[in-house]
Amino acid sequence: MTQYALEVNNLTKKIGKKLIVENVTFQIEKGEIFGLLGPNGAGKTTIIRMIVHLINRTEGKVVINGHDLDQSFKDAMGEIGAIVENPEFYKYMSGMKNLKHYMRMATREVSTERLDEVIRLVGLEQAIHQKVRTYSLGMRQRLGVAQALLHSPSILILDEPTNGLDPQGIREFRDYLRLLVNQGISVLVSSHLLSEMELMCDRFAIIEKGKLTHISRMNESNNMSHQTKQQVMFEVNNTEQAFNLLVNQNLGEERKVERGYLYASMDRETVARANQLFVSNDLQVYEISYIKTSLEDRFLEITNKEKKEESM
Structure with missing residues (x-):
């Protein structure tokens, strides 16, 4: 068959x-x-x-x-x-x-x-x-x-x-x-x-x-492997302090604070290290979540990549 x-x-x-x-x-x-x-x-x-x-x-x-x-x-x-x-x-x-x-x-x-x-x-x-x-x-x-x-x-x-x-x-x-x-x-x-x-x-x-x-x-x-970097959102009681800790320890990429949340691109192991860092510095961690990439984001990423390759 x-x-x-x-x-x-x-x-x-x-x-x-x-x-x-x-x-x-x-x-x-x-x-x-x-x-x-x-x-x-x-x-x-x-x-x-x-x-x-x-x-x-x-x-x-x-x-x-x-x-x-x-x-x-x-x-x-x-x-x-x-x-x-x-x-x-x-x-x-x-x-x-x-x-x-x-x-x-x-x-x-x-x-x-x-x-x-x-x-x-x-x-x-x-x-x-x-x-x-x-x-x-x-x-x-x-x-x-x-x-x-x-x-x-x-x-x-x-x-x-x-x-x-x-x-x-x-x-x-x-x-x-x-x-x-x-x-x-x-x-x-x-x-x-x-x-x-x-x-x-x-x-x-x-x-x-x-x-x-x-x-x-x-x-x-959307399935995150241990090696794949993906944008992560942290909800903590002091986002400015959390941001500075990530910068000082060089954890994550594309770090930013937006609307009271801390965002960074990192793999799973780095997420765990960031969480340990926050807790050891007496920060309250309320939530850690991965930002799901929408089909629209993926579509634009794929089509823009194709256009760049065609123009090279």
Whole structure:
């Protein structure tokens, strides 16, 4: 059995002499949410459209749950459920009638039991017989997920799925995705909303000007090793004295006092030494905490580094 829900190798899209997407390669493991991050126009939607065969690839290979898109097109497409841009429905029909319409067009046979299961999964039991024109944007997004899941795909592909949703709708949508992943479905999601992707994804890739410039686990740089330096906050009863002690003992880097707290960049061993230093000098230490690097900070750090390397 294949390890990956999706494998993308050297995906390239060229229009005339212009490279829109260049040699993008990544894999999505089974049961994970994988994010494509990047500014508008970076090439995220083009990558997704090539994966779901809405546009042709210039070069590259796509394998979906072990099925090569070129060699086993029908089997490969049967593994995909997708929402590219906003889901569209017949607004004069009920949610149920829309889903039954899609059932008849599905690449795999869909049972009535599966229809009921999907409706429960996205939480539309109370509204499924109402006309779609009465649905909120969040409800239409959930109906779109239900439609994409009808044929039991192994991977769900979503392009900017939270556009237009209010904070409550975004949180509900995020919870639904995690529920799906817990049932073994993999998710590929693209967005430029870094704060939402940080809460949603297990791994992410950064796309810039059609190139994949970085890929890692969401919590990778937040786990502090013994050797890694990270910004630390100290809450003590005398920050000025604590600051001077660090300077005199040459402990930590980027030391500063801000809003009554002492900050410094140091590894774990140095944190322990700083704490011992404070206590031995009769300072009261109320709190020591590591400052978590946000996805926005990491995104800016990675993209700025790439720009510097390009300009050298």
